[in-house]
Amino acid sequence: MKLISNALFTSLIASGLLLTGCGGSSNSNTVSEVKWVEGEFIPYSQLANQCDADLREKLWLRSWSNDTYLWYSEIIDRDPAPYQVLEYFDYLKTENLSATGKPKDKFHYSMPTSEWEQLNQSGVSVGYGMSVYIQRRSDKTDRKVTVAYTEPNSQATSANIARGAVIVSVDGVSVKDASDTASIDIINKGLFPDDEGQETRFTIQDLGASQTRDVVLTAQAVVSTPVQNTKVLATPTGTIGYMQFNAHIATAERGLYDAVATLATARVDDLVLDLRYNGGGLLAMASQLGYMIAGQQATQDRIFENVSFNDKYPTKNPVTGETLTPRPFYDETFGFNPGLLAGGKSLPSLNLSRVFVLTTDRTCSASESLINSLRGIDVEVIQIGGTTCGKPYGFYPTPNCGTTYFSIQFKGVNDKGYGDYTDGFVPSSNPTLQSEVPGCDVADDFSHALGDKEESQLAAALYYRDNNSCPAQMAKASRTQAKPQFVDVGYILEDTRNQNILLNNRILTQPK
Template sequence: MQLLFRKAITPLLVAASLTVAGCSGGGSESASNNVTPPVTDTSSITWTKGQFTPYAEIALQCKADHTGSELTEKLWLRSWSNDTYLWYDEIFDRDPAPYTVAQYFDLLITDELSETGNVKDKFHFSMPTDEWEQLNQSGASFGYGFNLSLRNASAGVTRQVTITYSEPNSPAVAAGINRGAIIVAVDGVNVANADDSASIDTLNAGLFPTQSGKQTTFTVRDLNASVDRNVILSATTVISTPVQNTQVIQTASGKIGYLQFNSHIATAERGLFDAITTLSEADVEDLVLDLRYNGGGLLALASQLGYMIAGDTATNNRIFERTSFNDKYRTIDPVTRAILEPTPFIPETIGFNTGLLRAGITLPSLNLKRLYVLTTADTCSASEALMNSLRGIDIEVIQIGGTTCGKPYGFYPTPNCGTTYFSIQFKGVNDKGFGDYSDGFVPTSSPTLDSEIEGCALSDDLNHALGDTNERLLSAALYYRDNNQCPALTSSAAKVSAAPTMMDKGFMLKDDRNSTLLKNNRIMSTGAM
């Protein structure tokens, strides 16, 4: 076992216990499931500008069970943010009295912009703790089982909703709704022509259900169909299958593995283990990793996958990611209180879900020197960390597709009073010290910046199935492998579109469900250090 992994395993397990126990963090070194926060008399606690009660002292003092009040919940959020938020000194310290707990949390965030003028913190949210635990452990969320590409209306651009993929055994698959199908209307409201708030609300409510049993009528135009059809779907708990489409592609120049990886959730550990085992036994010479819809998740899974791609020799005692917190915590982790150690490339199973895969099994590996990655703007966070960390140990990464979302940041999910909060607490750099990609990794044939990666800038191809060698991104990866250059563009549609201008944000389709927000992040949880 790698020395660096041995050194890191103790804080890994501490992080796991903190999350499973549902503790508030609060700086305690204990990882017991029975940890009780100190009892503090909250009757006299008030807000005083610039003064902060240690958040461990007011944790789990909640309005619902009469152990506290809305004020103590808000003051806990304030103190927790002041202690652990990466940009804590950019939060305006305002009186929480006029706000609900949820409203106050939304204000505990920097208003600053990045160096390039973009919003600095785009990843600040919360969700009910039971929902977070269900989603993380099982991949379950409410919906119909399809993933969507949203093209919002802007100057010269028509609004369009297209299916990118459907989950196996979901209502969408049962109704024959597959990749490339266009949703023409939702409950009678035309997607392209909706031009008032009520219509947009109907579209959003139908496309992004928040409760099981909601029935919605969709007018669908299937790929290559000339007529539309109506389908009634009922929202249900959909179990995500994060690893799909593992295949060995036979070419004249050798065997190439292909793997569609949609989310770094706990159940993916088993899927990745099986997929890489299959590809290793087939003795593939290269891998095309399809991350185009992978918004991130558990950082430890990205580390494990990095090991499985590069192998023991390339990763031995090398750093997957070095994590840094705010300037109050230069040497220790503010949540686990462990001495900060770099995250290694993890060479064995962690057992996120022991019903699927137990801990301590040596991971399979491909021992590759390069990786082809398929990306879009939905490729985010832990997926970007994987790309960055492999580059940090001189594994050649070739990027095919669109610019990634740009999130070198992450957090510990932190529960209090039935709600789990997600607030940026750390940033990460690779073995070479690079982590400045807040505007995403950019594929280009002539990279000049560290955030630019050799490859081909191409738009997603929704007219072919994922894993089809004729699909634009996969086809380009195969072409690049044989010719060391990008294929000639056959149409303007293949080019990555510029960001839309003059968009009316009041008329935007937007999936702001907790489960979707959660996908687009890197998470220190259940051993993910």
């Protein structure tokens, strides 16, 4: 499937990937007087970018949500007067529960537009270059913060911080014992700085060390490397490709292109795709990767994903105004970041009939769409790790008055019409449901480097490849495991900040 209107798409990318069609960013037809009237909605195009009045901003959010939100009819129409703008946005979502009793919408958030543009287009965010994983007991005590991976050429790597290091304290506050709001705020601010130049003192216990050490890190603009650790692993039964893929952001297109080209040259027999920390991003990139894994023959005339919006728009995309059509597996580059890779280049492919994916609950959104869409064209997916986050939904990041809003606008299904995995994809040795994927439930192993054949998830994938079953010791551990000492809580100690932007990000930015 060749791309069409690539020049137009490139221009959209250059403007920040912030697609706001149907008048979403125009205020040429503004209204002179506005007020809230229950059940009455001024077209949001008439309220956009009127940033000198909070009421207009809030009414823009209200009208935009009523028009484009997937579950618009489930939003309670509140008078916006008592609320601040961002506080009001938090209420513009469904409060209903899913069939399994969980919040129906877990993915409603916003961030400053300048930060979003910088992160999505250039992979830049403020920090130290280390991604951490946070656990605590179910009673919210005895926390543990572990470094999951680090970015090359960052403050973290300069300080010799590596995967498996445990952060014992932040600016003198014990991570394990913090309980009051002030202490938690100090830890959150230290772990997730807002401003460049912020200095934070960490007490760290390196993997295998008996003593702790103190390091002072200065927050800076960190350029993420979304594709890392591309390896060709020789085994007695064949050559295995391994690739760590952390985010479907613009800068990843070049990394994926180069990584797959390397593995194709090596003629790998199988691929282990490490998505354990990939919270999603551009669906078009997931489609590209699907093509690069499966190849032309398997993807030709097949659907990567069919998307649908709310019942106001059964045949039209409410954001772009385009007629809804099936989304194919894309076989060319887009030039998401043209300085790294131009558009219009044919993609390399591995032509594989199966793929091993490594997952955790931080595997989300576009990453899940990749899994689902490959299964939809009968590529065998073997899942090693933990249950994914469960997000068959997506959005167009929409800016207004300096803030970009992420509100669920569409849902997707694969070539076979399946997309009901709201509780995530579950690795199972005996799958009976469509959301259960053949594979092994294996915990993340912080005691080994990513890409190390001894790391538990990768080791299980290699074992499964040879034996078509999970390692015996893992099966035994699963049957006898007691309630875990720690529960995973993701990025933030408590609900005092928004989740990391790279988590739960599923963005439909594709050409016509």
